[in-house]
Amino acid sequence: MALLSSPDPQFLLHLSKRKFPNPKLLLRNPNLRVSCSSGQLRLATKEAVTIDSSQLRIKEFLTDSELHAAVRLRIRTFYEFRESYGVEELRRSLTEREYEGLNDRISGKLVAFKRVACINATLPISGSLISAEGLCSECKFIEDGKERVVVGTLDLNQCLWLPDELTGRRPEVSGSNLMRAYISNVCVAKELQRNGLGFKLINKSKDLARVWGITDLYVHVAIDNEGAQKLYEKCGFVYESEEPAWKARFLGRTRRFLLWTDLKN
Ligand SMILES: CC(=O)SCCNC(=O)CCNC(=O)[C@H](O)C(C)(C)COP(=O)(O)OP(=O)(O)OC[C@H]1O[C@@H](n2cnc3c(N)ncnc32)[C@H](O)[C@@H]1OP(=O)(O)O
Numbered sequence: 001m002a003l004l005s006s007p008d009p010q011f012l013l014h015l016s017k018r019k020f021p022n023p024k025l026l027l028r029n030p031n032l033r034v035s036c037s038s039g040q041l042r043l044a045t046k047e048a049v050t051i052d053s054s055q056l057r058i059k060e061f062l063t064d065s066e067l068h069a070a071v072r073l074r075i076r077t078f079y080e081f082r083e084s085y086g087v088e089e090l091r092r093s094l095t096e097r098e099y100e101g102l103n104d105r106i107s108g109k110l111v112a113f114k115r116v117a118c119i120n121a122t123l124p125i126s127g128s129l130i131s132a133e134g135l136c137s138e139c140k141f142i143e144d145g146k147e148r149v150v151v152g153t154l155d156l157n158q159c160l161w162l163p164d165e166l167t168g169r170r171p172e173v174s175g176s177n178l179m180r181a182y183i184s185n186v187c188v189a190k191e192l193q194r195n196g197l198g199f200k201l202i203n204k205s206k207d208l209a210r211v212w213g214i215t216d217l218y219v220h221v222a223i224d225n226e227g228a229q230k231l232y233e234k235c236g237f238v239y240e241s242e243e244p245a246w247k248a249r250f251l252g253r254t255r256r257f258l259l260w261t262d263l264k265n
Pocket residue numbers: 028030077183184185186187188189192193194195196197198199200219220221222225226227228230231232234
């Protein structure tokens with residue numbers, strides 16, 4: 001199998017014009033789509049949306065409507081739905097369940113969480129974003145009478161551990177002084193990935209964590225999610241531990257790494 005981590009579009013176009021005997025290509029460039037039928041490699045460039053950085057806002061959510069939009073982005077990113085009878089109902093119930101859970105964590109109803117913030121990256125519906133119709137209709141919200149779209153989101157959780165996840169070792173917990181936090185639910189709209197949004201969101205969460213007095217920040221990542229691992233590595237996270245295979249099997253999911261970064265400096 002050919003493994004291309006940064007395929008050159010010209011090279012792929014060249015390949016696509018030829019019969020390719022066994023074109024099993026594993027592509028990791030999110031802006032390229034490759035399909036293959038009867039030995040013919042087909043290449044399509046996904047509609048890439050560029051960002052006007054001057055319009056980008058990254059901050060903790062303010063309104064209920066924005067929180068709903070952030071949850072819709074999560075459901076859209078983390079679940080794959082096949083269009084079929086009842087799929088809308090399923091989407092709605094997942095969204096409601098996630099919204100209620102997040103709202104409970106943020107409003108302090110769950111004692112295991114000392115403090116939780118949902119940090120969103122948002123853009124106005126204008127310019128090149130208009131071409132991302134699905135994203136705009138699903139993830140829009142109103143702010144000061146104007147429509148904006150949640151294009152990236154994550155949670156910052158100040159707590160000892162997250163349910164069903166590995167627990168960080170640092171810092172040792174003394175008294176009620178909880179200086180450990182975890183980032184979770186990191187996602188960027190697929191139309192806008194590789195524009196630096198993930199990096200900016202993580203940096204924003206580090207800033208907020210410092211304001212909260214956090215010294216040790218953690219994130220869990222599936223061992224096969226290379227894109228996210230590279231992002232966390234770029235943001236200064238390093239390996240601390242990994243989930244045992246039996247536990248991942250028991251929970252019916254891919255094994256996770258636990259990554260750590262020091263916020264003391
Ligand atoms: C705790 C958790 O939530 S783990 C789950 C993480 N979330 C997901 O997997 C959901 C689906 N994926 C996504 O939403 C996005 O791809 C994210 C959040 C992983 C990355 O967001 P993006 O905005 O695309 O990342 P961003 O553009 O900031 O990339 C920063 C760096 O991360 C690395 N990176 C990001 N995506 C990839 C990728 N697909 N392949 C390789 N490297 C990648 C690169 O080093 C990149 O720097 P570069 O562009 O200068 O090379």
